Amino acid sequence: MSGSRTAPLSRARRFTCAVVLALLATAHAPQAEAQSDGRLSVETWLDWERVSDPRISPDGSRVIYTLRWVNKLQDRWESSIWIVNADGTRKRHLVDGSSPRWSPDGSRIAFMAPDDAGNAQIFVRWMDDEGAVSQITRLTESPSNLEWSPDATRLSFTMRTEAEDPTSKNWSISLPRPEGAEWTKSPRIVERLVYRADRVGFLEETFQQIFVVPAEGGTPRQLTSGDMNHGAPTWEPSGQSLLFSSLLVEDADYRWAESEIYRIDADTGEIEQLTTRKGPDGRPVPSPDGRTIAYVGRDTTALDYVESGIYVMDSDGSNARALTTEMDRSPGAMFWDPDGRGITFNVSADGYANVYHTTLDGDVTAVTEGPQMFGVADVSAGGRAVGMWGDAHEPGDIYAFSVGAPAGRTRLTAVNDDVLHGVTLGEVEQVWAESSFDGLPIHGWVIKPPDFDPARTYPMMLVIHGGPHGMYNGGFNFGWQEHAASGYVVLYTNPRGSSGYGTEFGNAIQYDYPNHDFDDLMSAVDEVVGRGYVDESNMFVYGCSGGGVLTAWVVGHTDRFRAASSNCPVINWFSFVGQVDGNYLRWYADFEKFPWEDPSEHIRRSPLMYVGNVTTPTMLMTGVNDLRTPISQTEQFYQALKVQRKPTAMIRFEGEWHGTSSRPSNFLRTQLYLRKWFERWGDHDDGPVTTTDQG
Numbered sequence: 001m002s003g004s005r006t007a008p009l010s011r012a013r014r015f016t017c018a019v020v021l022a023l024l025a026t027a028h029a030p031q032a033e034a035q036s037d038g039r040l041s042v043e044t045w046l047d048w049e050r051v052s053d054p055r056i057s058p059d060g061s062r063v064i065y066t067l068r069w070v071n072k073l074q075d076r077w078e079s080s081i082w083i084v085n086a087d088g089t090r091k092r093h094l095v096d097g098s099s100p101r102w103s104p105d106g107s108r109i110a111f112m113a114p115d116d117a118g119n120a121q122i123f124v125r126w127m128d129d130e131g132a133v134s135q136i137t138r139l140t141e142s143p144s145n146l147e148w149s150p151d152a153t154r155l156s157f158t159m160r161t162e163a164e165d166p167t168s169k170n171w172s173i174s175l176p177r178p179e180g181a182e183w184t185k186s187p188r189i190v191e192r193l194v195y196r197a198d199r200v201g202f203l204e205e206t207f208q209q210i211f212v213v214p215a216e217g218g219t220p221r222q223l224t225s226g227d228m229n230h231g232a233p234t235w236e237p238s239g240q241s242l243l244f245s246s247l248l249v250e251d252a253d254y255r256w257a258e259s260e261i262y263r264i265d266a267d268t269g270e271i272e273q274l275t276t277r278k279g280p281d282g283r284p285v286p287s288p289d290g291r292t293i294a295y296v297g298r299d300t301t302a303l304d305y306v307e308s309g310i311y312v313m314d315s316d317g318s319n320a321r322a323l324t325t326e327m328d329r330s331p332g333a334m335f336w337d338p339d340g341r342g343i344t345f346n347v348s349a350d351g352y353a354n355v356y357h358t359t360l361d362g363d364v365t366a367v368t369e370g371p372q373m374f375g376v377a378d379v380s381a382g383g384r385a386v387g388m389w390g391d392a393h394e395p396g397d398i399y400a401f402s403v404g405a406p407a408g409r410t411r412l413t414a415v416n417d418d419v420l421h422g423v424t425l426g427e428v429e430q431v432w433a434e435s436s437f438d439g440l441p442i443h444g445w446v447i448k449p450p451d452f453d454p455a456r457t458y459p460m461m462l463v464i465h466g467g468p469h470g471m472y473n474g475g476f477n478f479g480w481q482e483h484a485a486s487g488y489v490v491l492y493t494n495p496r497g498s499s500g501y502g503t504e505f506g507n508a509i510q511y512d513y514p515n516h517d518f519d520d521l522m523s524a525v526d527e528v529v530g531r532g533y534v535d536e537s538n539m540f541v542y543g544c545s546g547g548g549v550l551t552a553w554v555v556g557h558t559d560r561f562r563a564a565s566s567n568c569p570v571i572n573w574f575s576f577v578g579q580v581d582g583n584y585l586r587w588y589a590d591f592e593k594f595p596w597e598d599p600s601e602h603i604r605r606s607p608l609m610y611v612g613n614v615t616t617p618t619m620l621m622t623g624v625n626d627l628r629t630p631i632s633q634t635e636q637f638y639q640a641l642k643v644q645r646k647p648t649a650m651i652r653f654e655g656e657w658h659g660t661s662s663r664p665s666n667f668l669r670t671q672l673y674l675r676k677w678f679e680r681w682g683d684h685d686d687g688p689v690t691t692t693d694q695g
Helices: 007-014 018-025 029-036 042-047 478-485 503-509 516-529 546-555 584-588 600-604 607-613 631-643 664-681
Strands: 049-056 062-071 076-085 092-096 098-102 108-114 120-126 133-135 144-148 154-162 206-214 241-246 260-265 271-273 281-286 292-297 309-314 331-336 342-349 352-359 364-366 373-379 384-390 397-402 405-411 428-434 441-447 456-464 489-494 534-544 563-567 618-623 648-653
Touching: 042 062, 042 478, 042 664, 049 098, 049 373, 049 384, 049 397, 062 098, 062 397, 076 098, 092 108, 092 120, 098 144, 108 144, 241 281, 260 281, 281 331, 292 331, 309 331, 309 342, 331 373, 342 373, 384 405, 428 489, 428 516, 441 478, 441 516, 456 516, 456 546, 478 489, 478 664, 489 516, 503 516, 516 534, 516 546, 534 546, 546 563, 546 607, 546 618, 563 664, 607 631, 618 631, 618 664, 631 648, 648 664
Parallel strands: 352 373, 456 489, 456 534, 534 563, 563 618, 618 648
Antiparallel strands: 049 062, 062 076, 076 092, 098 108, 108 120, 120 133, 144 154, 154 206, 241 260, 260 271, 281 292, 292 309, 331 342, 342 352, 352 364, 373 384, 384 397, 397 405, 428 441, 441 489
């Protein structure tokens, strides 16, 4: 990070983690030498920093944000809060913690940080010269969604509380246990539809409720109740009430695709329902005068994927109307104009992120355009804004700008300029291909190795995203740039079913995933191969989650890749739906019929059914704690390959839930194990896969 840095950060930057040295020792020497010569290296990840959640002071003069860095000794990401003037001067560390929020008068910030016992708590710091910090709460569960009341006297937040009607009350038994006996732990009794979650494990019988607490500290007061989850609240300008989304009906779990917007009185807890349609409505944002409420929603349809739109309604819930549904792109964060006549909003679509504006008549215009990753994070009362900007070669940093003229932005952070100094990154180029199935335009990108020579050919990696309703973008990606620095062309695309390209494109895989998205991927590969710089005998493929599904599908339908890595995949849809975390109904809805009514679709769409066709050496990598794509799915594919004596390996990541990269060391392992496997099976006589002269 450019500028001043605290001593602990400097020491951390100078320390080289032993685990990385051990991992790097497994890499082939020619690669390591090439990377040290002005190329991005894997150990750079230990010096990487991330900035996020910038917030601008009410008067527009100062910006606070969260800075995250790698704790190399404890193998985790740490966070602290920094502050900088809106003109980029006086950047400095403020306090350890995260999620900072300015008070409406700018005199204080509220933030989250662990107490002495390591429990997450709410703190307040005064922004005068003394900088006194007070611990506001002493909670036993972690708070979230922190927000100030308009008069700065209270803070709202959400927290999980025990069920009012616990299952355990129906299972009280009397055991004849002898005194002093050491019996096994009592069984876990489950009766609820949703009983476990990835990155949590088995859910205790708790539900997210809304609380308020005095800003000077005191006892939090619970506003909502009931055995159901309540969404993040936002204060209305009067300071008397809050808006939130939920579904306050007894069978809410079974109506997983629905939610409504409610108002709750901050003193009495009285609740008023504002929306009534069948469909998901949420993320309410009141206008400055409180007369109008903007929100995001859509109607429930038979379609699997539908882009959402911005709606507005009068404060009493009447006169609801759509503003952006014809745009057919889902909105991100929304910010009212100071005069309440329009809304600025973020959109991640068509492979990039930009800012748009809509009037209350639904006149939508692009505020920014182009191949960039740009979004507004916060706006002051005077229209001064702060947000994140990045592109294919610039990791995201924080900028200040006028919300109406973001082109004149001022850069406030440059956290990775130091570690990227002297590093040559690979060129990133957009790719468009026509699907061989139906001519559908498929968007993607290639990253070329640094010092790319068009007269040579290079090994290529195809990377497949998850979801399946996800979207790769044209922003900076450390992992892919590091693969490119090791001599690979990296191709990543958005096949049919991806989000951000409209409802029709996203819904093109309904009851048909995987299938023709495979054609889209292969067409993109053909497009890049046709450019003449790819060694077609050295192509590789990998992906995680939905990308793991498609990778397993790819190797069952083609032998054009030298090796593959199906990471955190779904292999057997028939068994998966009964193993996944969260609400099972969401996954059953991806199929026309329940599997006990007709299992044919679950079988037809399962990669396991095509494992007999696989000739590609296929590795699998999955976190042992994964509940989203449980490791039993990985085991099924591994065992099916192994029993046929086909080349395979299973890497089980310790300490990981869904994905393989939440721990810094596991990100490094993922990068290196991928290339280790690809080098092992690449078309070469000895040594790693390397570039070869064309022809």
